[in-house]
Amino acid sequence: PEQVTLALRKWFDLRSSLEFRCFVREGGLIAVCQRDCSAKYDFLLEIQPLILETLKTFFSQEMQEKMAHLKSFVFDAYIRQSDWRVFLIDVNPYGGLTQPLLFQWPDFQDLSPDEPELRLVSEAASMRPGE
16 A cells, blocks of 8 residues: 655745745756746846855755755755745655746756756746646
């Protein structure tokens, strides 16, 4: 029989504008996008370099070594804007049923951890997952 696991987490309000999906392939962070694909947040466009650097630092200091056994995976993270602290929301399989959101899976073939790509919704009513 399948083993079922129930994961309970402490609830706290998240600003959906500051939730991000991060893609790791072969041990390196290659891409990041906002999780809320249905809204444009102008302030995110103004702080793109800070978002990417914050998530790269979190990955290298908090996740890369601990998750090395997985090689490729996707994680969702939240940035608390008051102090730029990053919280891990969850970890998902790379590919399969995990939605690439503002990317398509083939987009990742040419991306490198040397220059991870950040995608944000830049127009109102932009792309939705699966389109």
